[in-house]
Amino acid sequence: MSGLLDLVGGTPLVTLRSGVHAKLEYLNPGGSVKDRAALAMVLDAESSGALCPGGTIVEGTSGNTGLGLAQVAAARGYRMVCVLPDKTAVEKLDALRAYGAEVVLTPSALPKEHPNHVVAWAARIARETDGGWWADQYGNPANPAVHFRTTGPEIWEATSGRITHLVATIGTGGTISGTGRFLKEASDGRVQVIGADPATSSYGGGDGSPFAIEAAGHYVHPKTVDDPWPDSYHRDVVDAVVSVPDRASITACRSLARDEGLLVGGSSGTAYAVASSVTGDCVVVLLPDSGRAYLTKYHSDTWVRRQGFVDGELAGLASPVVSVPVGTPVAEARRVLEESGQPALPVVLAGRSDRFPPAAGEVLALVTFADLTAGTVGPAAVPPVGLGVGESVADALDRFPDGEVAHLVRDGRLAGLVTRADLSSGR
Ligand SMILES: Cc1ncc(COP(=O)(O)O)c(C=O)c1O
Incomplete structure (x- = not known):
């Protein structure tokens, strides 16, 4: 007999069909690493x-x-x-x-x-x-330390010291820092420690704008002035950080369920997308949590289509869009809209780089000439509904927002404009 908390840790390492070994952290009693x-x-x-x-x-x-x-x-x-x-x-x-x-x-x-x-x-x-x-998980040394004391040794023992590569996502960084440091020390530096990072997260060199994978990566609010990485992330332990497009993370997450029988969360998909492409004798990937918490998200066909993480009937309508940041004077917005030749102008959160199309969640309004009368452009009272490139024409028409124009979403980002007429004519 043991107490509940004695069950924390000691998770199994299972070998997947790809040959990668997966540490199943969702088998902890609270459901995650x-x-x-x-x-x-x-x-x-x-x-x-x-x-x-x-x-x-x-x-x-x-x-x-x-x-x-x-x-x-x-x-x-x-x-x-x-x-x-x-x-x-x-x-x-x-x-x-x-x-x-x-x-x-x-x-x-x-x-x-x-x-x-x-x-x-x-x-x-x-x-x-x-x-x-x-508790302060981002600054608390007990967070990385527990992985040095438990997760690392468990993997070392389960692989009889044969591990060559560790792949894990980075949220607070506690997991990769503690586990990675132990494995590096135990192997005299032989084990390669690889961070798997969501698309635009700043750990992997992104601009910190939103990404679809929860709990991993580093998001940066555009108004944040000073954004040091957390003390719980020890960069010296990590040999490489690989950025993974959200679509690849979600595809990997769904395939772990369908092809391996492992119902896991999105960050597991991010980690597995990297681990399955690493060449090494003994690759270990850490899968942080269960897919149960994400049945209406990564594992939902509807969600995946609406966020544009698969291509469907609307994919052919995607094209680059010109947008303006919130706070742009109306005269300037009218000029931009006129020059663009677009049927509407998306108003997006200010302060983002133009390295990536605006994230769908940062599209704050969709305005036409009729809306551009005085002052500056602001967010709509209700954020506009985007149509995913994975949706069917029939679904998109059903969900078409008020007005004649909607914005398209591909890979969770602004990917075009579409009129009701475009859809009705089956263009
Ligand atoms: C689902 C999931 N994935 C990844 C991570 C990242 O782990 P860490 O904070 O140890 O870097 C977390 C942390 O909360 C998580 O909940």
Whole structure:
């Protein structure tokens, strides 16, 4: 017999048909790799006296760390408060509440410097609560350390020291830093440690604009001035970071379910997309969580079509689009719209590079000449609905927003404009 928390770690390594060995972190009792960091951070805080009996655990997270901490809090008798962005899927909020955690919601699109940004707010709640302790997964050394102590040795033992390559995604960086450092040391530097990074994440050299894969990568709000990478990410351990287009991550994620019987999340797809292309004698990939949390996302045919991660009947209509940042004077917007010859002008979040087309979620309005009367262009009261290039004409017509023009979405990004007439004529 053992206690629940004794079940954290010790996950199996299974060999896939491709020959890659996959470490199944979703088999932790809370459902993800973050059980390890959550438990380790709490035990560390207990032994340092930072967290005392009857205390309150506080963390700002949209994901698995919150669940891991809520599980530990329930099992060890603490109160738990979790600060989350208001766009967090309702299933995740409900799961936290099911563990008895209190949920505090804050607007999603805040720069790091804002006092109500998830991290700043969590730190403040901890400071202002009697017996409060902020877990701080991004700055807490217990996060990478637990992977050095457990995940690394488990992989070393399971491969009898034969591992040649480790592939993992980078969120806080705790997993890759701790596991990678152990494997490098154990192998006298022989093991290659490879980070797999979502499309536009800044770890792999992207501009930090939104990407579709949750929990991995590094997003940068355009108003964020100073955005150092977290202390929990030790770059010296990582030999290479490979950027993976979201479409490739999602395809890999879905194929792990269909071809290997592993129902995993999007970041597992990112990691596997890289691992399956690495040549090495013994390649190990870390799969962080289960696909159960993403049935309405990566594993949903509808979602994949609407986000344009597959090509369908609308793919032929995609073409480059000119857009303007929010705040552009109306006179300038009219000039741009006129010169473009487009039927409408997308208004997008200001401050992004033009290295990538605007992310669909950063398209704030779609305006025509009739809308451009005075002042500056602003966000629409309700963000415009995009049509995915993977949709059928019939579905797109059904979902066509008010007005004559809609924007197209391919790979989660703005990819063209389409009129109702284009679709009705079957163009
Ligand atoms: C699903 C998923 N993938 C990847 C990661 C990244 O792991 P780490 O924070 O250890 O870098 C996390 C972390 O929360 C995660 O929840």
